[in-house]
Amino acid sequence: MTSSQHVRFAAVGLDHSHIFGQVAGLIRAGAEFVGMATDDPAAAVAVQLRERYPDVPFADDPDELIARDGIDVIVTAAVPDRRGPIAVAALRAGKDVVADKPGCVTLDQLAEIERAVAETGRFWSVTFSERFEVPSAIKAGELVREGRIGTVVQTLGLGPHRIGDRAHLAGGAGRPDWFYDKARYGGILADIASHQVDQFLWFTGAKTAEVVSSSVGNFANPDDPGLQDFGEMLLRSENAQGYIRVDWYTPAGLPTWGDGRLLILGTDGYIELRKYIDIEGREGGNHLFLANQEGTQYIDCSDVETSYYPDLIHDVQQRTTTAAPQEHTFETMRLALTAQENAVLRGAAR
Structure with a gap:
């Protein structure tokens, strides 16, 4: 083509x-x-x-x-x-x-x-929509590549979700049966945490990493043991570390499906993303906070353009992988699946 x-x-x-x-x-x-x-x-x-x-x-x-x-x-x-x-x-x-x-x-x-x-x-x-389709994540990548926080040594990714969220349920229909069957949805780390694994590799510049530890649990839904409602993992590459926590505990009082957050720690500062909501703070989503040797800064990223889908079209036409390097995608899923396979089971999780 x-x-x-x-x-x-x-x-x-x-x-x-x-x-x-x-x-x-x-x-x-x-x-x-x-x-x-x-x-x-x-x-x-x-x-x-x-x-x-x-x-x-x-x-x-x-x-x-x-x-x-x-x-x-x-x-x-x-x-x-x-x-x-x-x-x-x-x-x-x-x-x-x-x-x-x-x-x-x-x-x-x-x-x-x-x-x-x-x-x-x-x-x-x-x-991996929590990076590809989130303007604040795109802006954070630009700032990291510019060296605004020095060398990234750690990411902390939080991916809370809500079981009853209407936006994920096609008009308010209940969760389908496969949502409660681990063999079908893959487990919470393979599913949700693959987003945070992608972000760890991307923001630290790591080509590969190892899963140091991982665990999954069911602490709030014992009648549905196939649902893993909590998961965590620790990643380590040659030059960086990453902690990931995902869950299905978003309370009904929060006006969005989850308070997705990412903290990027560098040797000269840090960046925090409040992707979807700044509770008791600024309206809307895509909030970025930067602190470095020069001071602190807030950046509203709502107008930052994302490029994943145009890049995909370019890749189809030019036989490239600009939307996401192929090896990066393989490694992201390898780590998420390895963490899932080796996870310690806690609570009612099966």
């Missing part, structure tokens, strides 16, 4: 509401939405996506759509355990793949995807 050719994409796997942002992002970047298919057409997300794009054909057979000629990209937000197989099939059908996180749920699935990428020359991108 050359830069003059139009990028056409199809959505296969419509089970998580992140598909709305993925589809909209690709369309805004200039791609053409040409088809959709899913395992469960009655799922709330699938129904709403069809309502939003009534002119886009719906295929009864996901495999047929994946194999269809004239499609450049397959985007998926299927049930997490289906994302790996969908990606492998799409790669082997000559398509690039954009998958919701987690991109897969086992190390064996990851190995299959790595083989398919190597053998086909296509790319596999996982949409």
Whole structure:
């Protein structure tokens, strides 16, 4: 494909509401939405996506759509355990793949995807939206690269969520059964914490790291032991450390689904992001606080542009990986899955 050719994409796997942002992002970047298919057409997300794009054909057979000629990209937000197989099939059908996180749920699935990428020359991108789609995270990256806080030696990533959040539930429908089945959603560290692993690698500049320790728990939902409602891990690279905590404890009184925060510690200062809310502070989201040798600064990042989806289109056309280096995506999922596999179980977690 050359830069003059139009990028056409199809959505296969419509089970998580992140598909709305993925589809909209690709369309805004200039791609053409040409088809959709899913395992469960009655799922709330699938129904709403069809309502939003009534002119886009719906295929009864996901495999047929994946194999269809004239499609450049397959985007998926299927049930997490289906994302790996969908990606492998799409790669082997000559398509690039954009998958919701987690991109897969086992190390064996990851190995299959790595083989398919190597053998086909296509790319596999996982949409780590808590960096790619958050303007304050983009601005923080710029400041780090400028050396405003010196050398980054640690990140502290917090990813709280709310089980009953309407924005994630396709119009207020209840959480589907797979949400409570670890084998299907992959576990809290593979799922949610993959965001924070991505940020640790990106902001510290690490190419690889090790999982020092990890644990998962179920402390508030004992009647649903398949739900891991708490998780933490400690990462270490050659030059940096990272602590990650994720949970499903966001209280009803908070006016958003989670107080996502990131603290980036450098040798000459630090940056704190309040991504979605500054409780009892400034309105809105995308708040960045900087402290270094020159003083302190607040930056409203709400107008900072994000580039993930335009970069994806460029990558399809030019055969590059500017949206996210392929090895970075592999390493992010390897660490998240390793932490999940080796995690100590606590409380009612199974």
